[in-house]
Every structure is written in C-alpha cells, then in structure tokens.
Amino acid sequence: MLEPNVGKKLEIEVGGKKLARFPVKTPVIKKGDDLVAIVKDCAGTYLQSGDYLFISEKIVAISQGRAYPISEIKPSWLANFLVKFVHKSPYGIGLGSPWTMQLAIQEVGSLRILFAALLAAFTKPLGIRGVFYLVTGRTVAAIDGPCSYTLPPYNKYAKLGPAKPHKVAQFLKEQLGHEVVIIDANDLGVVVLGKSNRGIKDNWAKAVFKDNPLGQTNEQTPVCIVREVK
DSSP, X not given: OOOOOTTOOSEEEETTEEEEEEEEOOOOOOTTOOHHHHHHHHHTTTOOTTOEEEEEHHHHHHHTTOEEEXXXXXXXXXXXXXXXXXXXXXXXXXXXXXXXXXXXXXXXXXHHHHHHHHHHHHHGGGTOOOHHHHHHOHHHHTOBOOOTTXXXXXXXXXXXXXXXXXXXXXXXXXXXXXXXXXXXXXSSOEEEEEESOTTSOHHHHHHHTTTOXXXXXXXXXXXXXXXXXX
C-alpha cells in the first residue's frame, strides 16, 4: 500500500476534482539506468487506467548522465565572479555555487549567461524577477548542486536539467501506457519541464504538486502516481 510522505497530504483538490498523489519509492538512480524498467518494477503493481505519472526531473537528468561530481567540475573565473550575485535560497543551491554556475555556462554559453545577468541586474531593482531564467531557459533553472539533505552520493554532485524532457515524457508514455509529467518541485515552487501530451495544462500540473508531495530530503520517492478520486 502506497502512503504519503511524512508531513505531506495524500489528497488535493484541483479544479473541483479530488486527486490522490501516491509517492513511489525507487532505488537510487544512476547514470544509464533504464527508467522504464524501474517505473514498471516499482509502480507497475499500483497503476490503474487513467493514472498519471509525475516524475522528478532529477532522476531523468541523472539517468542521462547529466549529474557530475563537484570534484570533476572546474569553475572558470566567470563562474566564480557571477556566483557572488546569486541569491542564496534555503531550499536548494540553484546557481549559488561555482560548480552549478559553471554547468550553466557550459550548457548555454557565456554570452547568454552574461546577457541574462545584465538584464536581471537592471530589472530586479524595478521589482521584476525571473528575467535571468526567462533568458537562459528551463534547463538552466533546473540546475542544482550539492545539499546536505540530498541522498548520497548526490550530496556531492551538481546536475543539469534533463535533456529533451518532452521527448522523454512521450517515450515513457509509449512504454508505460500512462500520461507522464516531468516536474521540478521544491518548497519554493513548481516548474513543468516535460509532458507526454500538450493537452496537459502546466497550471494544472503545478496545482497538483504545489505542496511538493515527493518531499525534499531522504524520501527516495522520485515517482508519483496521480489518480482522480471518484
């Protein structure tokens, strides 16, 4: 029987419909792991017709080999300079470390990062936030670094967002027979990175996960079955 994570609610009401969010525990995901096989093995027994699968972007990125030990990342002078101006959040590193900033530079290029940083510097005093990530894109927004509460060995890793998340979601749907949403959720907010069907509304998916039912620490539940409660 699937149970909610500690301190999290199983059910939520969205658009007048009651939905249950069942977190699914998996092994620690590694580079090259077959997500289809893992989801089938861990969630297959519980899946029912009409269920949605919400999958953490972290395990998609890790399986794609887009997570790196910080010991292997060599921050440039630009990364060390820019990180001084990043707001440090208690809910994740983001680009607040030289390692993650270096990954962002490698992902979209130094010129784009500099342009985004310049625009953010001009617009932030005007109360306009989020310009940096609007320019650099969702994959940069999904970059994260080592945190004390992250499961080992990834407490000493920095990771990029997943590559081609929409295509990954579509592939997973083809293999698993359920609509898939690839999501980046934490206690600050929710970002939808990939969907198996364009008909799935971002605002709906964000509302379903607004309280982050997968948790942020050692739950080890990167997969969630979302089911309408009749």
